[in-house]
């Protein structure tokens with residue numbers, strides 16, 4: 278019995294894996310194992326012999342079973358340790374980027390423009406894209422039959438028979454939001470209104486839907502000088518370099534005086550660079566809000582005055598990010614979106630840098 282004990286306990290201790298251990302279990306305490314066979318011999322013994330050998334054999338069997346169980350657990354622990362070592366993962370490593378989509382340049386630039394102007398105290402206003410023609414035209418000092426209506430290539434909305442509401446249009450500019458914002462908030466007011474606008478026009482620099490951002494500041498003593506500072510400051514932050522502006526006298530029904538604003542640029546090798554050179558590029562319309570417009574907004578033009586401007590967002594995106602063809606903006610070509618798109622995790626902020 279001592280030999281058996283020695284033999285199995287040593288073998289169990291040396292067992293390298295669970296298969297070896299299982300073989301040992303069968304050989305020792307399995308049905309036909311050595312210890313089991315010994316137990317069967319108890320029947321042939323005298324009662325006295327049995328009284329001595331019985332408990333000893335039982336104890337041996339228990340001891341071997343316990344050794345088997347302990348070894349099994351030890352083997353499992355070692356296996357787990359090995360796995361933990363080989364499958365170890367450094368959770369502090371930076372994640373592997375999985376690009377699932379990109380932010381469209383129009384969205385990116387809208388955020389940039391909003392961040393810059395919000396920092397100057399402008400809040401964001403909105404209006405409908407399907408607009409009353411009163412807001413789109415009349416309230417902006419463009420009465421019926423005014424030539425400006427014809428120049429806008431307006432999309433008129435179909436009216437059902439028997440519907441006697443005023444006709445609607447797809448707004449041709451963001452300027453109607455000036456009226457809505459003034460009616461809603463009164464004066465003083467400082468808002469921008471980014472959004473989609475529509476005109477029936479299509480070539481390399483025109484699409485029937487495009488984006489503008491409107492700016493409106495009304496207070497008691499706002500002047501063109503404030504407008505000029507806001508725009509120069511805006512362009513310099515937006516393009517990340519100081520940008521000169523040139524104001525050219527112009528005409529809009531809703532501003533008086535009116536100015537078209539050019540930014541300084543160079544034209545070399547077919548590419549435009551903003552903030553350098555002798556060239557000029559027209560980028561927006563602006564002026565002092567016409568008294569009739571202020572009145573349409575429910576504000577008394579004898580007490581209040583201010584400036585407004587309207588700028589093409591897509592145009593800004595093309596200039597800043599060197600995108601040559603506007604039509605591609607709205608083709609949803611994945612290769613274009615991946616190339617010109619922005620990471621969803623780098624939302625533009627002024628302190629983070631645009």
Ligand code: PHE
Pocket residue numbers: 449450451452529531532561562563564585586587588
């Ligand atoms: N609404 C004008 C346009 O679409 C731009 C503009 C806005 C001009 C505000 C002056 C003041 O061309």
